[in-house]
Amino acid sequence: MKRFVCVLLAAACIGCGGGGGGSSNSSGGSQTFTSGGGTPQREAIDNYVNGYIIPTLRALDSAAGTLDSSVNALVAAPSASGLQAARNAWVATRVPWETSETALFGPVDFYGFDPAMDSWPVNKTDLDTVLNSGQTLSEGTVASFDNALKGFHTIEYLLYGNAGEKEASQITAREGEYLLATTGDLKNVTASLLAAWVSGYNGQAPYASEVVKAGQGSTTFPSENSAVEQFVRGVIGICDEVANGKIADPFAQRNPNIVESQFSGNSLADFANNIRGANDVYETAISDLVAPGNPALDAKVRAAFANAVASIRAIPEPFLTAIQSSSNDAVIKNAQANVRNVQTIMEREVLPEVLN
Amino acid sequence: MILRRCIALIGITLLCGACGSGGSGGGESAPSSDIELPPLASDPGEISSARVRQGGDTTFPDRTTLAFENVIANASPSDTNKHFEGDANFAAQFVTPPATFNGGLGPRFNSNSCDGCHTKNGRGQPVAGDGPRGSQALLRISTLDGEPEAPGGVGIVPGLGTQFQDHAVQGSTPEGTLDIQWETLNGSYRDGTAYELRRPIVRATLSDGNELGPEVLTSLRVPPPVFGVGLLEAIPDSTILALADPNDTNNDGISGRPNMVWDVVKNIRALGRFGRKGNRPNLLQQSASAYRNDIGVTNSIFPDEDGSTEITDTVLKSVEFYVQTIAVPSATGVSNPTVKKGEKLFLAFNCAQCHTPELVTGAHPIRALSNQKIFPYTDLLIHDMGPGLADGRPDFQADGSEWKTPPLWGIGVTSTILSNTATFLHDGRARSLEEAILWHGGEADISRERFRRAELSDREALIAFLRSL
Numbered sequence: 001m002k003r004f005v006c007v008l009l010a011a012a013c014i015g016c017g018g019g020g021g022g023s024s025n026s027s028g029g030s031q032t033f034t035s036g037g038g039t040p041q042r043e044a045i046d047n048y049v050n051g052y053i054i055p056t057l058r059a060l061d062s063a064a065g066t067l068d069s070s071v072n073a074l075v076a077a078p079s080a081s082g083l084q085a086a087r088n089a090w091v092a093t094r095v096p097w098e099t100s101e102t103a104l105f106g107p108v109d110f111y112g113f114d115p116a117m118d119s120w121p122v123n124k125t126d127l128d129t130v131l132n133s134g135q136t137l138s139e140g141t142v143a144s145f146d147n148a149l150k151g152f153h154t155i156e157y158l159l160y161g162n163a164g165e166k167e168a169s170q171i172t173a174r175e176g177e178y179l180l181a182t183t184g185d186l187k188n189v190t191a192s193l194l195a196a197w198v199s200g201y202n203g204q205a206p207y208a209s210e211v212v213k214a215g216q217g218s219t220t221f222p223s224e225n226s227a228v229e230q231f232v233r234g235v236i237g238i239c240d241e242v243a244n245g246k247i248a249d250p251f252a253q254r255n256p257n258i259v260e261s262q263f264s265g266n267s268l269a270d271f272a273n274n275i276r277g278a279n280d281v282y283e284t285a286i287s288d289l290v291a292p293g294n295p296a297l298d299a300k301v302r303a304a305f306a307n308a309v310a311s312i313r314a315i316p317e318p319f320l321t322a323i324q325s326s327s328n329d330a331v332i333k334n335a336q337a338n339v340r341n342v343q344t345i346m347e348r349e350v351l352p353e354v355l356n
Numbered sequence: 357m358i359l360r361r362c363i364a365l366i367g368i369t370l371l372c373g374a375c376g377s378g379g380s381g382g383g384e385s386a387p388s389s390d391i392e393l394p395p396l397a398s399d400p401g402e403i404s405s406a407r408v409r410q411g412g413d414t415t416f417p418d419r420t421t422l423a424f425e426n427v428i429a430n431a432s433p434s435d436t437n438k439h440f441e442g443d444a445n446f447a448a449q450f451v452t453p454p455a456t457f458n459g460g461l462g463p464r465f466n467s468n469s470c471d472g473c474h475t476k477n478g479r480g481q482p483v484a485g486d487g488p489r490g491s492q493a494l495l496r497i498s499t500l501d502g503e504p505e506a507p508g509g510v511g512i513v514p515g516l517g518t519q520f521q522d523h524a525v526q527g528s529t530p531e532g533t534l535d536i537q538w539e540t541l542n543g544s545y546r547d548g549t550a551y552e553l554r555r556p557i558v559r560a561t562l563s564d565g566n567e568l569g570p571e572v573l574t575s576l577r578v579p580p581p582v583f584g585v586g587l588l589e590a591i592p593d594s595t596i597l598a599l600a601d602p603n604d605t606n607n608d609g610i611s612g613r614p615n616m617v618w619d620v621v622k623n624i625r626a627l628g629r630f631g632r633k634g635n636r637p638n639l640l641q642q643s644a645s646a647y648r649n650d651i652g653v654t655n656s657i658f659p660d661e662d663g664s665t666e667i668t669d670t671v672l673k674s675v676e677f678y679v680q681t682i683a684v685p686s687a688t689g690v691s692n693p694t695v696k697k698g699e700k701l702f703l704a705f706n707c708a709q710c711h712t713p714e715l716v717t718g719a720h721p722i723r724a725l726s727n728q729k730i731f732p733y734t735d736l737l738i739h740d741m742g743p744g745l746a747d748g749r750p751d752f753q754a755d756g757s758e759w760k761t762p763p764l765w766g767i768g769v770t771s772t773i774l775s776n777t778a779t780f781l782h783d784g785r786a787r788s789l790e791e792a793i794l795w796h797g798g799e800a801d802i803s804r805e806r807f808r809r810a811e812l813s814d815r816e817a818l819i820a821f822l823r824s825l
Contacts, residue, residue: 112490125526210775
């Protein structure tokens with residue numbers, strides 16, 4: 001599994017010191033946003049924006065483009081290698097998406113980009129109805145469909161079948177049309193999400209400029225602390241979601257049907273990338289607020305993240321099979337406990353430490 | 357063409373904004389009047405400093421975009437577990453049957469999940485830009501003389517019900533399409549500063565191409581926040597009824613009254629608390645109605661015509677429990693001088709006459725909600741809000757210009773969640789808190805005029821107070 005590596009761009013943050021509520025700069029083709037710096041909180045905000053979320057969304061958009069082109073190649077000339085390439089591209093696109101889920105606020109939320117990309121379950125009944133109809137399929141058509149008929153998991157279902165059994169020769173012409181339309185739509189959504197952060201969308205200024213304006217006239221983030229708290233609560237939230245939702249719900253019910261990314265068997269990679277994204281946020285933006293005054297806590301957090309990721313990866317693949325055997329209970333509970341440990345540390349120790 | 361009843365109030369220069377659906381809007385004015393204002397109270401007092409804990413012991417100290425997604429702070433471990441079970445059901449996305457799970461969507465619906473409408477458990481938007489979300493608004497419909505949905509309730513529109521469902525599963529046809537356009541109105545503050553308001557012009561077109569008949573009353577609604585509602589449910593009837601002054605016996609121009617509605621489970625008349633006009637008596641009925649009408653999911657309270665249901669009572673009650681136990685965020689900046697000034701103006705402008713700051717809950721089956729001193733800023737009564745906001749669509753005892761006072765707690769977090777896309781009021785017409793105030797009319801004429809005629813620094817202070825909630 002390729003891991004998205006978050007590049008810290010703080011050093012490239014130029015034009016600092018202007019004050020007055022944040023600004024953006026372009027240098028060498030890479031646009032950065034700055035709060036003006038001068039306080040540890042402002043540095044953390046700039047690092048989050050330029051070192052975590054924007055690079056992650058750029059990687060998402062780039063990967064979605066590769067997925068779209070891979071699917072185009074597959075549909076044009078179906079082959080086993082073409083199908084594998086498309087599947088690889090799908091898995092690669094999941095990495096930045098799951099990494100970004102620590103930041104499910106802002107445009108991804110209020111424009112509905114999240115459910116348009118990542119709705120679960122797939123509405124298979126409606127999908128069959130569309131595939132069996134004479135309805136013209138285009139990116140625009142799919143965009144107008146209910147969220148359960150588009151995005152990652154619809155693409156996953158069409159590429160993998162119910163349990164990865166699908167072969168290239170089994171992809172019908174109609175499914176090929178649908179794949180082209182829905183991967184094109186996904187690419188449009190990732191591009192819109194990136195635009196909403198960095199260049200503006202729907203007539204609104206770049207959301208990144210609103211974030212770096214925290215405490216300097218922003219009504220979204222009325223104080224620097226409010227933005228920093230947002231970042232930390234995002235980490236807390238994704239840990240809660242992984243431990244108490246994504247793992248807990250199917251595990252408690254021993255119900256493979258409700259496991260996310262079950263067609264590809266990518267569930268555990270999804271969970272691990274969620275926590276890696278949270279770790280990226282910590283290392284990129286939060287650690288500098290913790291380590292100088294409390295190096296022991298910083299070390300504790302880093303170790304907790306490593307344990308959480310390792311223990312998720314210790315669960316036998318695929319997750320939907322693992323939950324059905326009690327012999328895996330201990331390892332699954334251990335993963336939950338280690339993720340909850342990160343959540344608890346962030347909530348009880350890191351949050352009070354970083355809010356001044 | 358949508359026909360709406362309009363009730364004109366003497367002294368209001370606004371033409372009836374909600375009437376008809378044509379209207380270019382050019383030249384019309386925003387609500388204002390030259391009414392003579394009584395002197396301001398020299399010392400309006402202040403709200404208890406306890407207001408920082410808006411939900412009493414249930415308050416959760418979080419004002420991020422996740423502020424409306426926390427379990428009440430005083431939940432017992434078993435309450436917390438039940439809350440999270442309900443959370444999963446609230447987030448569940450329904451699909452078209454047959455399905456291995458979450459089947460039951462439609463065939464006609466407005467959204468495929470609860471949280472599809474209540475963004476982060478907060479407000480929905482009438483139009484969320486060009487993105488995939490589109491609109492979270494829906495259109496309530498009824499007739500004056502149709503078969504009532506419940507004793508005393510709105511008349512059902514034959515073939516359509518009481519809600520216009522503009523989505524359908526594949527292979528089925530939605531009831532029609534909604535088109536929302538905006539008409540602008542201009543106004544100015546006393547100091548000459550100009551502002552622009554907007555109001556929706558809604559066109560509902562049936563799937564056969566026809567428009568709704570003139571006998572159909574319509575009302576555009578955006579989803580309200582769903583946090584803190586358990587506490588509102590726990591306020592004793594007697595407390596709310598004691599706030600009512602239907603005949604304005606104290607001559608303050610404000611005559612709030614209860615909306616007595618129908619409890620479909622107990623088959624009795626009951627005090628309405630939920631919904632924009634307070635047409636639902638409790639959260640179980642509100643949740644069941646939303647499942648049935650918003651998602652098309654039948655349940656034991658609102659089953660299919662053949663009596664069948666698509667979710668169990670366990671699921672329905674878990675969602676009821678979930679919304680009952682979503683925490684109210686703490687207030688912020690309560691000692692900030694500007695906020696303190698705004699707090700006094702809120703009282704002096706008589707906003708608190710309807711947006712009642714402090715109430716105490718009574719007994720509730722969820723012990724954590726019981727006997728809490730809370731600061732919801734609502735009296736849960738219905739008030740005449742004037743022709744500018746009138747929808748001309750009566751609902752139980754609320755007439756076409758009456759609306760239930762919405763709670764204001766947490767309203768300051770709205771812009772954190774929705775940023776510059778945040779909107780307010782029942783149909784999301786207000787793009788700022790200022791616009792929301794400027795739309796107030798009817799019983800709130802004087803309060804609106806006090807705001808409109810206030811100096812900029814006072815207006816900013818009042819807004820700062822609201823943002824602190």
